[in-house]
Amino acid sequence: MAAHTPLSITRCLLSYSRSSNVYKRRCSAVLSLVRGCSTLHPQHDSLPSISDCNIHNGPIAHYNKLVESGLLREDFQQKAALWHLEQLHRGMAGYTNIPLTLPQPEVKIINDELTKISETKERCTAKKLYKDGHRKSDEVTSKEEWEEESQGCDAEKEPAKPPPPRGCYIHGGVGTGKTMLMDLFYSHVKNSRKKRVHFNSFMLDVHRRIHHLKQSLPKRRIGKMTMYDPIFPVAIEIAAETCLLCLDEFQVVDIADAMILKQLFEGLFSCGVVLVTTSNRSPEELYKNGLQRAAFVPFIGVLKEHCYNASLDTGIDYRRRQMVPSGKFYYISSEPDAEVAVNTMFDELASRQNDVTRPRVLNIHSREITLSRTCGTIADCTFQELCDRPLGASDYLEIARRFDTVIIRNVPRLKVGLKDQVRRLITLIDIFYDQKVRVVVLAEAPLHLLFVGGPMSGEEERDRQMLDELGLINESWKRLTLFTAEEEVFAFQRTLSRLTEMQTEQYWLRGDRRRTLKHT
Known part of the structure; x- marks a missing residue:
């Protein structure tokens, strides 16, 4: 029932005067909850009072x-x-x-909506049925009747919280x-x-x-x-x-x-x-x-x-203090055998999976996203797959739900001009960190040098076209984070800090879902 209550409340606010009698009966019950009928109170006897808290x-x-x-x-x-x-x-x-108490402006909206009923043929029919004694006890179809029901609820509700x-x-x-x-x-x-x-x-x-x-x-x-x-x-x-x-x-x-x-x-x-x-x-x-x-x-x-x-x-x-490293999970592509080491790590992790190495297609909100190389809960991806494509938080959440370890290859040296890609990487790491996804990175530069300033070719022209579309013609545009990437520069410090912690033993143990399942 709890899963249906929120949607019911919303629909009441939207469609009370336009719905069928059966639907109105349902709305009446929910509106009673909003206005405070004690008969619909959930029980919280198990919760301690403030005086019990120590x-x-x-x-x-x-x-x-x-x-x-x-x-x-x-x-x-x-x-x-x-x-x-x-x-x-x-x-x-x-x-x-609970019970929810709507602020007065919203109560007025409901009353205004109900007032419209008095101008409809439906109200006339309802009044006739009422006079004839055929009105059902749980049916509210006019403003006057709704107010009578509400007054009954108000009389029974608890003192103000x-x-x-x-x-x-x-x-x-x-x-x-x-x-x-x-x-x-x-x-x-x-x-x-x-x-x-x-x-x-x-x-x-x-x-x-x-x-x-x-x-x-x-x-x-x-x-x-x-x-x-x-x-x-x-x-x-x-x-x-x-x-x-x-x-x-x-x-x-x-x-x-x-x-x-x-x-x-x-x-x-x-x-x-x-x-x-x-x-x-x-x-x-x-x-x-x-x-x-x-x-x-x-x-x-x-x-x-x-x-x-x-x-x-x-x-x-x-995050950078008193952390125990757990092997090496950040590789620089110019280092000897860096790619071989990442390949070996994937093979070792994949050998523990009850699956074969294959592409995986994820269906997310009626869209298909293909990851070219996966095995069980391991995904071997490129930066281009994850951050060059127009993906967002919902996509990264689905990847985090499916995979507990993600390899990210070919991460370039990031510049301010790559604002879209930088923002996606920030979102990706935020979500992976929150969901305890383990990450292995193969990048062009060391972690502390991964993000540098300076626009890339073509970015200034793209921004100029966007300025024209937005109608921004004065100097104020230079302060907008849309063009300075100030927010990305600021937020990327969090990304670097989190990537540092994601290489530690503590983090990798928390992110091992196979180990977690054995202990549940």
């Missing part, structure tokens, strides 16, 4: 144990950020945003422990309505929901123009599924994301969703110099209002 069992206690055992080095900025997470950990015990706990926005340089702190917090939260996901995956899901919602709208009649914004209903769907949302690597590089974030998160926060997120950027630096940034700036205020700001700016990259 700081000795929380994130700070766990962090101190890791420091005492030598697995972590004590960092006072990390502990300061962890203090906010400790408070939130206590506040989340027993917290729920306290406001949701304030979330946390953790930002800082690469390798400073942001994700570690968030995951430590997430693992200790005693709340069944929690969700942890990478920001790229989250935004993919949001866009997918928006698309499905638009597809479900009734067809427009000829001569009539219907304007509908699906972002808030999508926020309601997400809020119906979770009350704690943990997002790793919050970054805004896409104008499509930038334009919807304010409304999306206003909807989530108004529905009681608590946000914990990590980012390399401070809130003020998000989408810096992005196209149409002025429309994005109000979102920063929304974010700061609902989240504590925790900074980790020690300048220490812990």
Whole structure:
């Protein structure tokens, strides 16, 4: 039932006055949930109350144990950020945003929609049926009847809940422990309505929901123009599924994301969703110099209002410290026998698979993507296969789901002019790191020299054509990250740090899915 509830809420907001009687009965039940009928409350008796929470069992206690055992080095900025997470950990015990409470503007939208029913023949039929005593008890077909049902629910609903706990926005340089702190917090939260996901995956899901919602709208009649914004209903769907949302690597590089974030998160926060997120950027630096940034700036205020700001700016990259190397997994093509070594590694890994070496075709959203050389959970790819083609986060997520080890050959020395390829590589490594995919690289340059400045031939002309298409004729375009690749240069530092950690013994052990399966 839980899987159908979010979609039901959205459809009620969309089509209440245009649907059949059977469909309206379903909507009435869901609208009762939104307005707070206690009869539809999920049971949370197993969740501990705040008074039951003991700081000795929380994130700070766990962090101190890791420091005492030598697995972590004590960092006072990390502990300061962890203090906010400790408070939130206590506040989340027993917290729920169900029943959802729609903000007044959205209630007005529903009322306005229901008012239209009074002007239709359907209302007249409903009133006649009501007078004749044939109206079904669970059927709501007019505004007056809906208000009567709502008043009945309001009389039974619980007292108003306290406001949701304030979330946390953790930002800082690469390798400073942001994700570690968030995951430590997430693992200790005693709340069944929690969700942890990478920001790229989250935004993919949001866009997918928006698309499905638009597809479900009734067809427009000829001569009539219907304007509908699906972002808030999508926020309601997400809020119906979770009350704690943990997002790793919050970054805004896409104008499509930038334009919807304010409304999306206003909807989530108004529905009681608590946000914990990590980012390399401070809130003020998000989408810096992005196209149409002025429309994005109000979102920063929304974010700061609902989240504590925790900074980790020690300048220490812990991924590069106290890591035990696990063999060699980064090769430079100019080194003697580098390609032979990579071939030998593939053969050794493939020999452990119950499969043959063959091409693999992946079907992703009605598109076919061919990987030329695979064996079981091992994929032997080229940079051109993964980053020259117009692939995105959804494609890399599917590759990460199918393969636990990926070889990436022929990685060139990356320049600012290769903005598209650089961005894809950043997304690829972010997703592989999040999904614990093991990576072997055969590149043209050492890791610390892989990304250099300077445009490539033909890039300036391509950018000039894009400027003409966008109508940007003054000097302001020179500051836009679309053309400077500033965001890619900044984000690539995270990629280098993660590639460094991905060569360690700890990472390779976590990424061995065959070993994980044996222990489950």
